[in-house]
Amino acid sequence: MTRAKAAATRTPAGRAQVQHTLGFGVPATSDPHHFKVLIPKSSTGKVQISEYLGLQSASADTAVIDRVLLDRPRWTAIRAEVQRAFNARLTAHGLKPSAWKIGENPVDRLLGKELCVLAWAVEQMEASKIPVAVRNWLALRPEERWWLFGMTAMATGGVMDAGKGWRIALQHALGDVAQSDLLGTRARRGRNDRDDNRLSLDLFGDDTA
Template sequence: MSLVQTYLAPMAKETKKTRAKTRSKASKPAHATQGFGVPITAAPHHFVVIIPRGTKQPVQIVEDLGMHTLGDESELLDRVELPRGIWTEIANPVKRMFNERLKAHQLKPGQWKAGENRVDRLLGKELCVLAWAIEDLEEEKIGTALRNWLALRPEERWWLFGMTATTVGAPEDKGRGWRMALKYALGYPPQPTLRAPRKGDKTDAEDIYETLPLFQG
């Protein structure tokens, strides 16, 4: 080993140790979670997506308000039921988006499974907005609604949840108020239309503009 190599060897070892520590810190989650980003604490506010083992039973989304200061029990609010076929259409895209958000915050990704799936309270609100929009939507329009939902900012989805949940946020409120508005806003976006010329309209390029009498020879 040359003199230079002898001098640089300890520095190389130290650099490897530093890199290893950096990788370890980067891979370590910000804090322990369960499901899709729900902190492992005493009764946190979150949502629960209940996926039955059967392939024909509907999927339920329930909001768990967490433990209140005046009692030891959580308050549960049923939010929406989705037909199994509709849930199958959105499950993977929603999981992908949720996990991208969790990864950005150094949190463990989640997976859908049969039974109860816990979802972070903000992600759960966003999921409810999508579920309310598509719960009674034609199958061929679900993809459109999903794309429009993905195009919204998280803050916009939170606002839409708040407006809907305070008035028509229960399963039996399907087809009313903000629930209906979400269906049409996401599933039936306005399409640009061109006005067809009326019968007798001038169509030749030279006839588009009429000459004022002042400029006629």
């Protein structure tokens, strides 16, 4: 009986230490900065990725930024690898994994930026090159993806900016086979360093983008 009481006493405290999240790592707090991936019921409907600035927004008019619309086949080509990569990061931080579903899918603000980089790259890419783009994206460090998001979002980060500036640059950089080989070589050289640093990455920390 004494042991049972002790266990009952410890359990609530242990649970209190686990951060409650929604979707892919979004803190369950009041109006956090995050992204949403809207997947329509129609199998031919486009998938929309939007950024919700939350309490950081200057006004209600700028609280939501629609970042990209993806044709369903393009989304289908990237969703599984993105889900796997995101869940690996979440699990490493002791957060619950998630899965894409019809409707609204909340995504942590940093993971959302990384997703936008890949979505911008493939939005007008030849279908045959998308697997190459996914491999290149996976080879990038999170910090590199955040930087690419920041550079792209400054001038061409809206839903109507497809085919412009940095959006075109991302398409060529991630979809080029030679670039894939280059990134693969670098990834192999730095794999041990990334493995050592992955657990120390602050998923909800400040980013430079």
